[in-house]
Amino acid sequence: MTQITDKTFYIGADDHDIDLFEGFYEVPLGMAYNSYVILDDKAAVMDTIDAHFGDEWMGKLKEALAGRTPDYLIVQHMEPDHSANVARFAAEFPGAVIAASAPAFKMMKAYFGDEFAERRLILKDGDSLCLGSHTLKFITAPFVHWPEVVMTYDEASKTLFSADAFGKFGANDVEDPEGWACEARRYYFGIVGKFGKQVQDLLAKVKAAGLDIQTICPLHGPVLKEDLAYYLGIYDTWSSYGVESEGVCVCYTTVYGHTREAAEYLAAKLEEKGVKVALNDLARCDMPEAVEDAFRYGKLVLATTTYNGGIFPTMKVFIDELTERNYQKRTLALIENGSWGPMAAKKMAAAFENSKDISYAADPITIKAAMTDENRAQLDSLAETLAK
């Protein structure tokens, strides 16, 4: 049990056994499920945690309570990595009030067969809850990243309990060698990325309310206390689909190595010009890492083989991953390979037709099997254009 502010204590858990977070995301540094308890005149528990850590969480909660009975469980987010122990909490503490948004109670009915009608407090945007010297103010944050999400601002400690926002992959008891941003960015674009508008709405709401935030308590990753303008600023960049870093993301698929050769040739030419390049073989890299790179940089090159008259499967998946997250405001370049009927560039361009503010650095480059001198010249020219 770690003290966060004067009356707030951390009671979450680290998961080093998980293979894939949400059944999809590799988490080599594990995962943290955060939960907090505020011990004022009234005791409020902020979310529960993943099903596998119910005993550990309940043990930490009871240790923090030291014989007290909690007055409230505040359910900010119903995704099971946070809500799995709601029914257990309710059974253990029958006198406690369950506080959540109206849509969250519908989800409780769906998950637990109970919407706690006799003991619930339905939270609406702007509602307050006084615990004694701490008053909690609730901010609805629909689709950050589920519809029922509520965030909580503790006026006394100037703490924002931010649900999934400002979270990251990685357990809290492991130092992330790459710092906060890398795994936070992969988490953001993987999980929240589609909902940029809703994150922008939330940031605007926080700004309009003039909240003085000095601590952010997310549901994953470390509690943030220093340099909060940096975290708020980077969330503004990410959620507005802005360019975070100068550079070019080059993603390719290859069957016999010829398309890889073209992608590597282009990457080398760019690097010779001092351009930062993120090069990803989509069949072999961690796809969410490539998604993160595509959103991080302002320029994206896609190089792929024509396959079944269309786009090679892993490239098709990758483009879907981007477009369904509202990929926009980027400069693209397309390279296709096709030994007898190259079609991939046309199909890739069509896949981005509904994406906003996409421009092309150059006409598509077509390789027919192996690169020719003409292709090398085209790639030299593309590198020149992208480096500008």
Ligand code: FEO
């Ligand atoms: Fe961490 Fe959306 O659950």
